[in-house]
Amino acid sequence: MAKFFPLKVKDVYKETDDCSVVTFDIPEDLKPDFIYHQGQHLTLKKDINGEDVRRSYSLCSSPVDDEWKVAVKQIFEGKFSTYVNQELKANDILEVMPPSGDFGVDVQQDNDKTYLFFAAGSGITPILSMIKTHLSKEPNANCKLFYLNKNAKSIIFKEEIEQIRNRYFGRFEIFYFLTREQRDIELLNGRFTPEKIQLLANTVFDVNEVSDVFVCGPEQMIFMIRDELTALGLENDRIHYELFVSGLSEEDKKRTEEALAKRKEGTQITIMDGGKEFHFAMTKDYDNILDAALAAGADLPFACKGGVCSTCKCRVMEGNVEMKVNYALEKDEVAQNLVLSCQAVPTSEKVTVDFDV
Numbered sequence: 253m254a255k256f257f258p259l260k261v262k263d264v265y266k267e268t269d270d271c272s273v274v275t276f277d278i279p280e281d282l283k284p285d286f287i288y289h290q291g292q293h294l295t296l297k298k299d300i301n302g303e304d305v306r307r308s309y310s311l312c313s314s315p316v317d318d319e320w321k322v323a324v325k326q327i328f329e330g331k332f333s334t335y336v337n338q339e340l341k342a343n344d345i346l347e348v349m350p351p352s353g354d355f356g357v358d359v360q361q362d363n364d365k366t367y368l369f370f371a372a373g374s375g376i377t378p379i380l381s382m383i384k385t386h387l388s389k390e391p392n393a394n395c396k397l398f399y400l401n402k403n404a405k406s407i408i409f410k411e412e413i414e415q416i417r418n419r420y421f422g423r424f425e426i427f428y429f430l431t432r433e434q435r436d437i438e439l440l441n442g443r444f445t446p447e448k449i450q451l452l453a454n455t456v457f458d459v460n461e462v463s464d465v466f467v468c469g470p471e472q473m474i475f476m477i478r479d480e481l482t483a484l485g486l487e488n489d490r491i492h493y494e495l496f497v498s499g500l501s502e503e504d505k506k507r508t509e510e511a512l513a514k515r516k517e518g519t520q521i522t523i524m525d526g527g528k529e530f531h532f533a534m535t536k537d538y539d540n541i542l543d544a545a546l547a548a549g550a551d552l553p554f555a556c557k558g559g560v561c562s563t564c565k566c567r568v569m570e571g572n573v574e575m576k577v578n579y580a581l582e583k584d585e586v587a588q589n590l591v592l593s594c595q596a597v598p599t600s601e602k603v604t605v606d607f608d609v
């Protein structure tokens with residue numbers, strides 16, 4: 253069942269000209285449902301002009317602070333982000349799904365290594381939660397943040413980041429990279445490049461001393477950083493990332509075409525959710541299980557519908573599906589038959605999926 257809870261907005265403030273920070277009031281009796289770990293996100297829902305609009309936003313607060321905060325950056329023509337940035341106010345009610353996502357790693361109190369964080373723009377939100385959590389819970393761990401923005405004015409959470417640096421003096425280093433403002437140090441001008449990553453590895457960190465790396469930003473940036481760091485000797489499974497998808501890459505378009513080419517007409521679908529079963533047949537109007545099921549009247553969890561957030565994940569119990577794109581599930585999850593229902597194209601006559609995963 254798509255479980256949303258009506259939550260009161262405790263506070264909304266503008267962090268920058270185009271980014272609002274929303275704090276939720278979580279009643280004591282709902283706190284067990286809303287326990288989270290650093291790096292997780294909340295899915296918010298609002299009826300905007302008669303349309304059910306849902307978006308996922310990473311929590312920028314830390315579980316250690318007993319707070320639930322998300323930052324919403326205004327996106328050009330973005331329905332939800334426009335609503336939040338222009339209309340939402342304290343005491344309003346929003347429908348919110350409990351935290352989900354697995355971007356973060358377990359906290360290890362005796363960790364004495366270094367975490368590296370690469371963030372671009374609003375990619376800072378899950379990263380900020382992680383930095384606060386690791387510094388607070390792991391007294392011997394260090395954090396280094398490489399944070400890319402257009403200019404100094406657009407840096408989200410600059411003040412809070414500076415406060416954290418003062419609070420954990422000597423354990424937290426920050427490097428601001430700006431694309432539209434000149435800095436004195438050449439390294440800090442412009443986007444991340446392979447040369448810059450190599451230079452940082454020679455001067456600012458030692459890959460042998462790195463515990464984990466977290467990257468949050470556009471696809472190109474993520475894969476470049478991942479490739480450079482693995483070439484420098486860092487194990488792949490220590491590099492964690494969360495994508496901001498802006499349009500399909502050529503590779504994804506090809507994958508989508510391949511999945512659609514295998515599509516079976518009229519597949520009989522069984523949805524298992526909350527201990528109940530729901531049956532329907534796929535029609536020509538929809539190519540993925542989620543959209544077809546919603547149109548047939550099912551109430552299922554989803555947010556981005558773009559293969560990014562994993563809110564819609566389910567397990568294939570019978571039959572076969574092909575995913576168009578998958579930016580959310582790890583290899584081992586796919587091996588366990590987990591799929592993103594918003595991307596799942598049925599390719600057999602019968603498909604049964606279970607949402608109780």
Ligand code: FES
Nearest residue numbers: 555557560562594
């Ligand atoms: S709804 Fe976000 S991955 Fe399917």
